[in-house]
Amino acid sequence: MAAKIKSNKILVDILVLGTGCLMLAFAIASILKPNGLVTGGFTGLSIILGYLFNINYTFIYYGFSLSVMLAAFIFLGKKNALKILLISVIFPMVLIAVDNAGVPFIENDLFLGAIYFGVIGGLGAGLIFKRGFSTGGTDTVAQILHKKIFPFISLSQIIFAIDIFVIAFAALVFDRNVALYGIISNYVFAKSTDLVLFGFGSKKLKVEIISEYSEQISDYIMNTIGRGLTIFDVTGGYSRDTKSKILTICSPRETMLIKRFIADIDEKAFVYVLPVVSVWGEGNGFDRLQEES
16 A cells, blocks of 8 residues: 555656656747847856857756756755755756757747746746755855855745846846846746745734654744744653654745755654735844834
């Protein structure tokens, strides 16, 4: 029975990952590139460098993916490298295949191109993240930079800085309009990804965690994610064992990062997530308790 459940999970993973990779590759090759648009991350940087050096951007993207996988192996360890190995190899191959097929979805409309790319690409990326995989892109680079150079800056802030750098670079290479549409596509992309991960939910989530590895999880949330938390003791009704419960408020993306981290160290952890209507107080993205006059 366990073997059947495992094989079914693998089959679902293959189907969902395949669909996600195909949607993301289609959004890049058939919408983003034909309209002369760029976005953040390795996708945008590959398109810019391909334009500057007259090289097919898909090969540059492949080089970035393999380089990040190697860097993850060196700086983050074998376990983290294996997590991005599959997508780092498969997705660039799918991207090359879709690009060579040359089937434009929409051309010569920057605004619609930015919207369509954000929706289709974001949904594809959401499917990949939903199954617990990483694209091996700027999120992995952000982890390396955070661990080795900027431990005082949260992952989400580093990722945001990388995307802004790429879009600013695009403004220099192309023009300001391309950069503006890049910001629009990035925004729609992020919202579409969140839609797959959490549905039509709140922008902020309350995460409560009960685990025997509360110290490691607390350290990750505070020092890597950059969020505050509360810890208190709880007693199990059946076992009567006392354990620590962690409570934190964070964004949907940060919630998925926390989930991945917990899954790696404690598969028996108890985690539940609740949408938050509003958060008042000090914190990244929280509303001020006292409104400014």
